[in-house]
Amino acid sequence: MADEHGTPATGPQLGLDELLDQLITHAQDVRNVQTKLNGLLAANTAIMGHLELPVVLRQIVRAACELVDAQYGALGVIGPDGGGLEQFVYQGIDDETAARIGSLPSGHGLLGALIDDPRPIRLSRIADDPRSAGFPADHPPMGSFLGVPIKVRDSVFGNLYLTGRRHGAFTDSDEQLISAVAGTAAVAIENARLYDEAGKRQRWLQASAEVTQQLLAYSGEDPLRVIARSVQELADADLVTVVLPAATPGELMVEVATGLASDKLTGMSYPIERSVAGAVIDSGAPILIDNIDRQNAFTLHMLEAVPVSAVMALPLAGSSRPRGSLLVARLNGRRSFTPNDLQMATTFANHAAVALELADARADQQRVVLLEDRDRIARDLHDHVIQRLFAAGLTVQSLQARQDDPAAAAKLGQVVTDLDVTIRQIRTSIFDLRGALSTSATSVRADLLGVAAEQAGQLGFEPALRFTGPVDTLVDEALADDLAAVLREALSNVARHARASKADVTLDVSFSTVCLEVSDDGVGFGATTRRSGLANLTERAARRGGSMTVTSTPHEGTQLRWQIALK
Structure with missing residues (x-):
């Protein structure tokens, strides 16, 4: 602008231009702040719009990348021991690249620095920081870096990592925005956890009602197997065993096993001393172990078959003391059970134990x-x-x-x-x-009837038994054992060689003799029939001063007669 003589304007007029420039600059700054606030609001809305924890974690990373225009982002979930990353949710790297890179980060270098000291880290170049551990082969190049911790209540849940800002390095305002996102993420994660816990409790209670109903039914699957299978599914476990006191004092036995190596573990016996199951049975209180290898208080029988790590040991309550223990385990490398997991599983085990008591009654x-x-x-x-x-x-x-x-x-x-x-x-x-x-106490009648029932499956029919004389009065326990052994060997021979359709057993006891006869309608003894078992029967009779005879007619049957004199 010039005056009437064509001289340029100065003074106040120049100050007005500067003020206009400053006003425009401030307006742009306000607009940029408004844009960032709108982006933060959109990010918060996106994060808070879900309740499933895996979806929430992915949404946090996606929203943070969009908010500060970062090419790559990740959220590392810190493990329960605080020494590394348990989960790693990433954004910006496709599946093929991730497969070429290999295993996900475990928490070293800059990632580990943020775990050790949960305060924001902002770098213009990752490679310039001495804490950087470098990148594996096939990893895309990354320059700028911004890391912010996510705190849920008083503990650090994980860390939010951003890198590769498209327009220069991360700024102070970027750090403030991502810190705000981390605060919102903490609330969303806590809500997702509560939602997940509520769903788990509902599933545990529903399963408890179903198992109770099934255990009280008149027929069905083995109750202990029903309990073990339900716990394995609900607790997301790799192996579940039901351990009961064994017949031998001081030992426990795996009554039921489901999951990995269940066939190998079923029926296993081991000492009760220092065992996790034994401690639970003695105390009646549950035990939670994050890593079985990092403690020396207990031994675990599962380790002989499966490399498990996290363990829950639950008592199966009885009328006076626990009737057994329920051991729930996850493989080495999987996440540990939480106190909430233990509480829900214990409640389920208590309900199942009551159902077992009612079923037994x-x-x-x-x-x-x-x-x-x-x-x-x-x-x-x-x-x-x-x-x-x-x-x-x-x-x-x-x-x-x-x-x-x-x-x-x-x-x-x-x-x-x-x-x-x-x-x-x-x-x-x-x-x-x-x-x-x-x-x-069992008698010789019960013993022989039991042997006959035992051999019926091999024979394909029920042997007919007949007793005469004062059987239970004159036959002592030692002689009853001999008679049971003789009958077992005789019926076993009938099952293996006779091809018979019936067998008759007679025990005749008088005050002077005891005679056991076993006859069948089979094909009789062949030339290749083994005689070692019959030799044993002859020896048993000889030790008592008696005899054993076998009469066989081809295609008409065989009669075995074992007789001794009573002294």
């Missing part, structure tokens, strides 16, 4: 009803059926004595014999009804 009640019913049937057979058969036998025997016709007398005598055999068979059935479920 119901089974005992059914057993009592069955015993009473069998006792009634046995009593009716003894008091009515046998007495009537005995009376009928006396009547037929009286008619036989008056019969003049020899043929008719012989037929009546055969009827008396058949009635006598029938009475003996009914008495054996009566003992089977009463003795098989008796809680008293």
